[in-house]
Amino acid sequence: SRDFRIGVLAGDGVGPEVTREAVRVLETIAKGFGHSFTFTEGLLGGCAIEAKGTPLPAETWELCESSDALLVGSVGGEQWDSLPADMNPGLGGLLRLRRKLDLYANLRPGLTLLPGESPIRGADVDILLVREATAGLYFSPERDRVVKDGVESAWDTMHYTADEVRRIAVVAFELASARSRRLTSVDKANVLEASKLWRDVVIEVARDFPDVELEHLYVDNCAMQLVLRPNDFDVIVTENLFGDILSDEIAGIIGSLGLLPSASLRSDKFGLYEPVHGAAPDIAGRDLANPAAAILSAAMLLRHSAELEDEAECIERAVSAVLAGGIRTADVARGGPAVGTVGFGDAVVAEL
Amino acid sequence: SRDFRIGVLAGDGVGPEVTREAVRVLETIAKGFGHSFTFTEGLLGGCAIEAKGTPLPAETWELCESSDALLVGSVGGEQWDSLPADMNPGLGGLLRLRRKLDLYANLRPGLTLLPGESPIRGADVDILLVREATAGLYFSPERDRVVKDGVESAWDTMHYTADEVRRIAVVAFELASARSRRLTSVDKANVLEASKLWRDVVIEVARDFPDVELEHLYVDNCAMQLVLRPNDFDVIVTENLFGDILSDEIAGIIGSLGLLPSASLRSDKFGLYEPVHGAAPDIAGRDLANPAAAILSAAMLLRHSAELEDEAECIERAVSAVLAGGIRTADVARGGPAVGTVGFGDAVVAEL
Ligand SMILES: CC(C)[C@H](C(=O)O)[C@@H](O)C(=O)O
Ligand SMILES: CC(C)[C@H](C(=O)O)[C@@H](O)C(=O)O
Numbered sequence: 001s002r003d004f005r006i007g008v009l010a011g012d013g014v015g016p017e018v019t020r021e022a023v024r025v026l027e028t029i030a031k032g033f034g035h036s037f038t039f040t041e042g043l044l045g046g047c048a049i050e051a052k053g054t055p056l057p058a059e060t061w062e063l064c065e066s067s068d069a070l071l072v073g074s075v076g077g078e079q080w081d082s083l084p085a086d087m088n089p090g091l092g093g094l095l096r097l098r099r100k101l102d103l104y105a106n107l108r109p110g111l112t113l114l115p116g117e118s119p120i121r122g123a124d125v126d127i128l129l130v131r132e133a134t135a136g137l138y139f140s141p142e143r144d145r146v147v148k149d150g151v152e153s154a155w156d157t158m159h160y161t162a163d164e165v166r167r168i169a170v171v172a173f174e175l176a177s178a179r180s181r182r183l184t185s186v187d188k189a190n191v192l193e194a195s196k197l198w199r200d201v202v203i204e205v206a207r208d209f210p211d212v213e214l215e216h217l218y219v220d221n222c223a224m225q226l227v228l229r230p231n232d233f234d235v236i237v238t239e240n241l242f243g244d245i246l247s248d249e250i251a252g253i254i255g256s257l258g259l260l261p262s263a264s265l266r267s268d269k270f271g272l273y274e275p276v277h278g279a280a281p282d283i284a285g286r287d288l289a290n291p292a293a294a295i296l297s298a299a300m301l302l303r304h305s306a307e308l309e310d311e312a313e314c315i316e317r318a319v320s321a322v323l324a325g326g327i328r329t330a331d332v333a334r335g336g337p338a339v340g341t342v343g344f345g346d347a348v349v350a351e352l
Numbered sequence: 353s354r355d356f357r358i359g360v361l362a363g364d365g366v367g368p369e370v371t372r373e374a375v376r377v378l379e380t381i382a383k384g385f386g387h388s389f390t391f392t393e394g395l396l397g398g399c400a401i402e403a404k405g406t407p408l409p410a411e412t413w414e415l416c417e418s419s420d421a422l423l424v425g426s427v428g429g430e431q432w433d434s435l436p437a438d439m440n441p442g443l444g445g446l447l448r449l450r451r452k453l454d455l456y457a458n459l460r461p462g463l464t465l466l467p468g469e470s471p472i473r474g475a476d477v478d479i480l481l482v483r484e485a486t487a488g489l490y491f492s493p494e495r496d497r498v499v500k501d502g503v504e505s506a507w508d509t510m511h512y513t514a515d516e517v518r519r520i521a522v523v524a525f526e527l528a529s530a531r532s533r534r535l536t537s538v539d540k541a542n543v544l545e546a547s548k549l550w551r552d553v554v555i556e557v558a559r560d561f562p563d564v565e566l567e568h569l570y571v572d573n574c575a576m577q578l579v580l581r582p583n584d585f586d587v588i589v590t591e592n593l594f595g596d597i598l599s600d601e602i603a604g605i606i607g608s609l610g611l612l613p614s615a616s617l618r619s620d621k622f623g624l625y626e627p628v629h630g631a632a633p634d635i636a637g638r639d640l641a642n643p644a645a646a647i648l649s650a651a652m653l654l655r656h657s658a659e660l661e662d663e664a665e666c667i668e669r670a671v672s673a674v675l676a677g678g679i680r681t682a683d684v685a686r687g688g689p690a691v692g693t694v695g696f697g698d699a700v701v702a703e704l
Contacts, residue, residue, distance in 0.1 A: 091542070119472050119579055137510060142494070143545045152514040154549035158489060162504040188593070190443070193495045197506035220600035227471055227579065227604030241540070245597060248572040252579030 002035045004306050007067035009044040009060065012089060013279025014289035014341075015073020021291035021345030022071060022298040025318075028349050029302070029311050040067065044097065045075025045089035045279075055080075055093030064101060069305035071298060072274035077281045094274075099134055103264035103272055104164070105171040106133040106243065107300070110250040110260065113292075113323050114332055117255035120230060127250055128179065129236045130172040131243025133264060135164045136194070138240050158194045160239065165201040167267065172237035173209040179234055182213045186222045186238035186246065198239060223249060251276060258290030258331045261297035263304055271305045273297040287340035290329040292319055295348055318351035354387045356658050359419035361396040361412065364441060365631025366641035366693075367425020373643035373697030374423060374650040377670075380701050381654070381663050392419070396449065397427025397441035397631075407432075407445030416453060421657035423650060424626035429633045446626075451486055455616035455624055456516070457523040458485040458595065459652070462602040462612065465644075465675050466684055469607035472582060479602055480531065481588045482524040483595025485616060487516045488546070490592050510546045512591065517553040519619065524589035525561040531586060534565045538574045538590035538598065550591060575601060603628060610642030610683045613649035615656055623657045625649040639692035642681040644671055647700055670703035 006026070010019040023039055030037045042060040049055050055075070064070060075089040086092040098106075110127040112118060118125075137158045145154035169185075176183040185202045187195035199216060206214045217225065219242045226233065226246065230253050238246060251257050260276040275293030283289055296319060303312035323332075327347045330338040339347065358378070362371040375391055382389045394412040401407050407427070416422060427441040438444040450458075462479040464470060470477075489510045497506035521537075528535040537554045539547035551568060558566045569577065571594045578585065578598065582605050590598060603609050612628035627645030635641055648671060655664035675684075679699045682690040691699065 119475075121471055121473055123471075137540075138543055140545075141507075142509070145545045145549055152549065153512060154545040155493075155509050155511040156544045156546050157494070157507050157509055159507040160505060188489075188596075191490055192508045193492075193497045193506040194508050197497055197504065220596045223575065223597045223601040224604035224609075227601060228607070242597075244540075244572045245575045245594075249575040249579060249601060252576035255580070257576075 002306055002308065004035065004037045005066065005068045006037055006039050006301070007063045007070045008039050008041045009070060010041065010073040011044050011075040011279065012046040012077050013074055013281045013284040015075065015279055017285070017287070017341045018275060018289050018291040018294035019071060019073040021341060021348070022294040024345055025295050025315060025348055025352070026298050028352050029315065032352060033308070033311055035308070044072065045093040046077050046080045048093065049080060049083075049087065049089065055087060055089045056096055061100070064097065069270060069301050070272040071301060072272055073294065074275065074277065074279040076279045098264050098272060099139065101270070101272065102134060102266050104132060104134040105168055105265040106131040107175075107263040107265065107304075108247040108250070108260070108276065110247070110254050112254055113259050113320060114256055116334070117332055118253060119255055120227065120253055123230050123253055125230045125233070125250070125254055127230070127233045127236060128175060129238070129243060129247045129250060130168065130175065131247060132164065132168040132239050133243075135160055136240035158192065158239070158241070160194045160197055162197060162201050165198050166205060169202045169205040169237060171265070172235055173205060173212055176212045176235040177209060181211055182234040184215050184217055184222070184233060184236045186217050186219050186236060186242055188219050189216070190218060194239070202237070219246070222246060226250060226253060247276070256332050258329065259292045259296070261293050261300050263297070263300040265304055269305050269307065271301065273301040287342060288330055289341050290331050291341050291345050292323070292329075295319055295345070314352060315348075318348045321351050322347045354658055354660065356387065356389045357418065357420045358389055358391050358653070359415045359422045360391050360393045361422060362393065362425040363396050363427040363631065364398040364429050365426055365633045365636040367427065367631055369637070369639070369693045370627060370641050370643040370646035371423060371425040373693060373700070374646040376697055377647050377667060377700055377704070378650050380704050381667065384704060385660070385663055387660070396424065397445040398429050398432045400445065401432060401435075401439065401441065407439060407441050408448055413452070416449065421622060421653050422624040423653060424624055425646065426627065426629065426631040428631045450616050450624060451491065453622070453624065454486060454618050456484060456486040457520055457617040458483040459527075459615040459617065460599040460602070460612070460628065462599070462606050464606055465611050465672060466608055468686070469684055470605060471607055472579065472605055475582050475605055477582045477585075477602070477606055479582070479585045479588060480527060481590070481595060481599045481602060482520065482527065483599060484516065484520040484591045485595075487512055488592035510544065510591075510593070512546045512549055514549060514553050517550050518557060521554045521557040521589060523617070524587055525557060525564055528564045528587040529561060533563055534586040536567050536569055536574070536585060536588045538569050538571050538588060538594055540571050541568070542570060546591070554589070571598070574598060578602060578605060599628070608684050610681065611644045611648070613645050613652050615649070615652045617656055621657050621659065623653065625653040639694060640682055641693050642683050643693050643697050644675070644681075647671055647697070666704060667700075670700045673703050674699045
């Protein structure tokens with residue numbers, strides 16, 4: 001039996017609705033398996049701007065520091081789009097939080113649950129993309145936009161230290177060891193210095209994982225191969241921006257954004273868990289959103305932060321069973337009968 | 353009737369074979385339409401290293417400067433992979449040539465000629481990707497790899513001037529004007545300074561093209577949307593590395609790399625034309641390579657450098673007709689009967 005403190009940052013748009021279902025699922029698991037999970041809510045993103053004047057209030061930060069793991073909904077909405085970066089729900093809220101917490105390992109599993117949703121013939125995908133999330137172009141040590149001698153220019157820096165590459169490579173190799181023992185490292189080592197360093201360090205780390213088969217792909221080639229043979233990939237590790245692009249491509253290949261969870265981890269067991277989909281303000285508050293991604297994020301929380309693998313699998317099986325039974329929210333119902341957000345949550349809870 | 357000097361840099365691997373068919377097609381066009389094309393051969397890439405000790409010999413450079421357009425095959429091969437960057441057939445040969453010639457507009461048309469080759473259900477694509485090709489991370493003003501105070505690090509710079517963005521935007525708007533009048537500009541303006549500049553300049557240029565409908569997509573979202581709704585895209589314009597990744601993704605969506613041509617242009621009519629596929633040393637010299645990409649590159653040469661639109665369309669129609677008639681090289685024959693490189697060229701020539 002485990003005592004576990006979960007900070008809940010439901011955020012904006014559909015965030016609160018889908019997070020509510022994920023919390024219900026976790027409560028049911030706690031009851032069933034005899035654990036004690038405490039849930040404490042905090043404000044993040046647009047709702048925090050409205051209530052506290054900042055997307056990441058001090059109270060939220062304290063909550064994060066005193067939690068064992070975080071469950072996040074989604075942030076953002078048109079009304080905050082024109083705010084400066086540090087006041088932006090995404091950049092100044094969620095991204096800043098991930099960076100402050102040093103959550104360098106962004107795990108994005110891409111698993112085909114509904115083959116009919118994929119635009120690709122025969123796609124049946126089980127990919128775990130591991131994205132470096134605290135360095136690279138996103139956190140340029142040098143970036144600026146200037147006008148000098150009448151010439152306007154702007155730049156960003158893709159910067160990596162060997163240690164930054166090493167720690168994400170270790171996470172990826174460990175995950176690959178526990179799965180099919182195949183790892184694809186993606187870079188642009190034929191052109192970029194940062195990628196040459198990346199490749200050298202990945203090769204060095206590989207020596208400690210002789211059981212894992214390592215392949216290197218250039219990012220352009222990887223973008224092509226993912227479309228041509230998506231079923232062949234297992235664990236993929238790559239730098240921040242490449243991971244941003246490739247994980248969205250994988251989401252497209254799977255075809256149902258509403259089913260994709262994610263985890264943001266560091267080397268201790270702390271982590272932040274959230275659906276890949278955004279705040280979708282157009283359908284917010286209407287019991288239309290698909291809570292599967294949030295529920296599957298809760299399963300990842302149990303796996304990676306609470307180390308409750310059986311409980312995680314129990315949730316994942318329940319979601320699969322509900323979908324296999326034909327219970328679908330509108331986004332994946334293909335025009336057929338659909339349940340609402342709460343209805344889908346009910347079905348998962350009943351299946352646990 | 354036109355006099356036109358074409359420099360032919362057939363290169364390595366399958367380059368010479370496929371280029372030969374493209375030249376034959378151009379000769380047939382010249383005869384049929386009463387033009388005079390002169391072809392002068394030069395060395396580029398690995399073959400130039402063997403003969404002259406450098407991937408881009410002075411003679412080749414002179415040939416380029418005295419030509420109206422260049423027809424290139426492909427460069428590279430394992431035996432030259434470990435050479436330093438400036439001696440590499442790709443980086444020190446072809447990439448350096450494109451940069452020295454200031455060929456900033458890389459056009460990559462993605463056209464579905466064989467729907468059965470696409471891994472995507474219902475994909476019938478006609479995309480023109482316009483890639484900026486002389487700036488960005490590829491040509492970092494600041495890049496290095498150092499060890500300082502025991503910390504190893506490496507970096508590259510994504511740098512753009514407003515003028516560099518403007519000139520590629522103008523090319524893209526002009527091309528969009530002449531097509532369906534829809535342009536998608538791809539950036540990462542929510543994160544990168546270079547992308548914010550990119551977006552601002554594209555919006556500025558848009559004022560001169562009120563007939564073109566402009567949309568902006570973030571690169572991650574574009575990577576997803578291309579898989580989900582490939583048929584909706586028309587002209588796409590983006591910076592160097594994003595263009596590298598997305599054009600390969602589009603190649604995967606179309607499914608047949610052997611059919612994809614490309615052009616590298618600057619503001620006068622000079623251009624370099626080459627298939628997207630590489631040197632494929634494993635099948636070189638065996639009459640197996642698909643010459644369609646090279647032949648379609650020759651059509652682009654007529655369109656963009658010689659301004660012979662009718663002749664270009666004549667070639668494109670011939671290639672389509674040959675494929676539609678079931679004449680295929682092995683790469684797209686799906687196990688059925690296949691012709692060789694020369695046989696395919698014969699069929700196109702007969703169809704002209
Ligand atoms: C919102 C944006 C800054 C973010 C990113 O680029 O990382 C998003 O695309 C993501 O992948 O989480
Ligand atoms: C060979 C490589 C440097 C090149 C690039 O990245 O531009 C290739 O991928 C291309 O797209 O022409």
